Amino acid sequence: MLIEIMLVVLTLFLLLYRFVTKNFDYWEKQGVTQIKGHFPYGSHKEIVTQAKHLNQLIQENYEKFKGEDFVGIFLLGKPVLIVQNIDMIRNVMAKDFNHFVDRNCASIGQWSSGGDLDQLWAQGMTELLGDEWKDVRSAFTPIFTSGKMKGMLKMIAEIGKAMKKNFEKYADSGQDFELKEEFGKFSLDSLAACAFGLNPKSYEEGSGIFVRSAAAVFEISMVENLKVLTRFIPGSAWLQQKLKIDVFKPKETKFFRDIILKTIQHRRKTGERANDLIDLMLDCMKSSDNVEVVENEQADDSKLKNHKRSKELTEDIIVSNCLVFLIAGYDTTGMTLGSVGYYLSKYPEVQAKLQDEVDQAYEASGGSLPDYTVIQELPYLEMCIMEALRKITPVGGIIRACTKDYTFPNTNITVKHDDLVIIPASGLHNDPQFYPNPKEFNPENFSKEAKAGRSPYAFQGFGQGPRQCIGMRFALLEAKVALMEVMNSFSFIYSDKNPEVLQIDPNSQLGYVKGGLYAKIQRR
């Protein structure tokens, strides 16, 4: 019996070995420089062991292979092409978007392969594939137009007041504080207010389970990382679906799902409206209109053209997307505000220039927070946010899955249906060809002239093309309100608690700085 068991184990091992290693010459065969794959982790053991963050690896590869248009790697056994040439990046993200519609490959790695809770994530916009994604994206895009954002400004401004009070406490005590932690409270409360009419009151002492659950989603242990990565092993996704195994944060997912469902049911029963994202999504669900051309005020490349909705939206889709908005928007915005705070404390001349712009806007509106249009027209404010996103980029590698075989123009390089492509955001953001002196924090990198002088694809803070961040306008509005409120009353002071050299924390999902970023604050 023992021999039979050993034989089965050996056969399974050999099969796994074959599955993982069979493509290890995939890129070489096409004449692409590749980073050698090793069983079982592929090209980068560090991703599996969490010794290095993906953002850092992508930047290191970009610098090491500068001048190469493409670099091939393997994630476990999966061939992944890093596209470094800026024109080819535009092809993938916009021009030939129809070949790269998805962010996940259909055969493996999908959340939908787990239990019911994983399947909720599968219906979120970040994970959806093909026409299903187009249906949901086109239905929900109108939620983020300026008209709707104007309506949300009031809710965000309310949370801004609580944030200011909290900073007064730090101004009185002169204590250092961790910037992302404090701004994360603002980000979470504004999202919770705008998404489902709740106020988790993160600024109050001993804040509750809502705040803890949101934070827990971003604390990924090595075991959890491995569980997610197993989806890249052929056959594993199928097995997890059969056994209904939820691998991604089941406890927290259930917590948020129940809140959203309760809110939907309450709104339906009472007819109450908060004009938050839940209401706007429920409106979209009722509307049977097909969306022909999606209203989108961003660049032409980002438009999802001529898509007709093929399927009705279900309650599950609303729950999934509320969940996704909360998770996609919480840490990203908190982290970005934290980075801006850090750099303002480090570069007092930039802070003084920003304060001048903000002061003038407050003065013109009689001392109170200016209205939506004025906020949107403050150039230096947006330049500071974009530069902070360039320096500390939450999503350092933007992923696309090939949905239709594609040969890059004027090359013999073909990516096949289901191959993955990475756009090296963290590499592009540190390339002196696009950003002179990239190590410096210099908001002038985002002046009108500087932007006009380089390809828009050199900035990937929110991604690009029809699949770029749908919440960008909302995130920018939140960040602008928070910074205006702080800059109008306080100045950030550099804290000695900051590390001398910033390093990406490999355990942080979004590549935040190891040890955190600190500042003190003083009244002006």
Ligand code: HEM
């Ligand atoms: C500073 C804050 C934020 C940053 C840096 C950020 C960044 C990104 C990036 C890089 C992507 C991938 C884009 C691509 O693949 O081309 C993305 C996608 C997405 N983001 Fe954001 N994001 C932020 C805030 C938000 C907010 C506030 C929301 C929701 C209210 C949101 C919702 C989403 C969704 C749903 C997607 C997937 C879009 C799709 O697949 O169609 N994000 N974000």
